[in-house]
Amino acid sequence: MSTLFNLQGKRALVTGGTHGLGLAMAIGLGEAGATVIINGHSSQEKVDAALEELRGKGVTAHGYLFDVTDEPQVEDAVAKIEQEVGPIDVLVNNAGIIKRVPMLEMELSEWEQVIRTDLTGVFVMTRPVVRSMIQRGGGKVINICSMMSELGRNSVGAYAAAKGGLKMLTRNMATEWAKHNIQVNGIGPGYFATSQTAPIRVPGNPFNEFILHRTPANRWGDPEDLKGTAVFLAAPASDFVNGQIVYVDGGILATIGRPAGEA
Numbered sequence: 001m002s003t004l005f006n007l008q009g010k011r012a013l014v015t016g017g018t019h020g021l022g023l024a025m026a027i028g029l030g031e032a033g034a035t036v037i038i039n040g041h042s043s044q045e046k047v048d049a050a051l052e053e054l055r056g057k058g059v060t061a062h063g064y065l066f067d068v069t070d071e072p073q074v075e076d077a078v079a080k081i082e083q084e085v086g087p088i089d090v091l092v093n094n095a096g097i098i099k100r101v102p103m104l105e106m107e108l109s110e111w112e113q114v115i116r117t118d119l120t121g122v123f124v125m126t127r128p129v130v131r132s133m134i135q136r137g138g139g140k141v142i143n144i145c146s147m148m149s150e151l152g153r154n155s156v157g158a159y160a161a162a163k164g165g166l167k168m169l170t171r172n173m174a175t176e177w178a179k180h181n182i183q184v185n186g187i188g189p190g191y192f193a194t195s196q197t198a199p200i201r202v203p204g205n206p207f208n209e210f211i212l213h214r215t216p217a218n219r220w221g222d223p224e225d226l227k228g229t230a231v232f233l234a235a236p237a238s239d240f241v242n243g244q245i246v247y248v249d250g251g252i253l254a255t256i257g258r259p260a261g262e263a
């Protein structure tokens with residue numbers, strides 16, 4: 001059983017791995033034995049701080065700055081990583097942004113930025129990594145989806161369109177690449193306590209109370225809650241799992257919810 005979840009000797013690249021869910025998954029993959037490579041897009045300081053945290057936990061870690069939406073940058077970065085660290089066995093496409101703006105008020109440029117980062121960025125990032133995986137006989141790709149891969153919510157239309165598209169991109173990647181022993185799956189986080197949700201998690205904020213009531217587990221997710229699913233989808237235990245989105249959501253998608261006041 002221990003070999004099913006052992007990542008010793010594997011190299012895992014986590015995009016957007018400098019904070020929040022990405023860093024938590026990077027730590028989890030490292031704790032399972034992987035050498036971890038994190039990507040940041042703008043701040044070397046953030047990459048360095050994340051590397052310090054990872055190394056402080058005994059994780060072998062490397063960091064690279066590049067923009068996952070820029071194909072030349074991505075191709076250069078993958079080549080540099082494979083030369084300096086080694087081939088990428090696990091790719092976690094976590095980098096993403098959100099803009100909470102009603103669609104009739106959203107600038108087209110804002111829409112395009114969200115789609116480009118959250119959906120196109122996965123397409124751009126994954127192709128050079130998968131070309132190398134095919135040459136080496138296989139690999140793992142994990143795309144970080146969302147509740148918005150399944151549900152709509154006021155003010156996050158661009159994000160929902162991107163994350164809904166990412167669910168189907170995950171299935172199509174699985175379809176095209178399973179024959180190369182590449183398993184492509186997704187993780188759909190529920191509502192987690194991170195910097196991305198901090199603006200809507202303010203105590204007393206109606207949305208904060210709504211989420212606590214809408215989540216059967218009655219709590220916001222902790223980034224630690226994602227580690228196990230990330231390790232499972234990165235490890236031999238999931239070698240016959242293809243095109244699945246595993247929702248780590250405290251039960252949100254299992255229920256229509258409950259009346260106000262009902263415990």
Ligand code: GCO
Nearest residue numbers: 146147148189190191196197
């Ligand atoms: C929001 C939240 C969500 C969560 C997550 C849910 O504004 O509704 O930020 O987008 O972050 O994506 O799965």
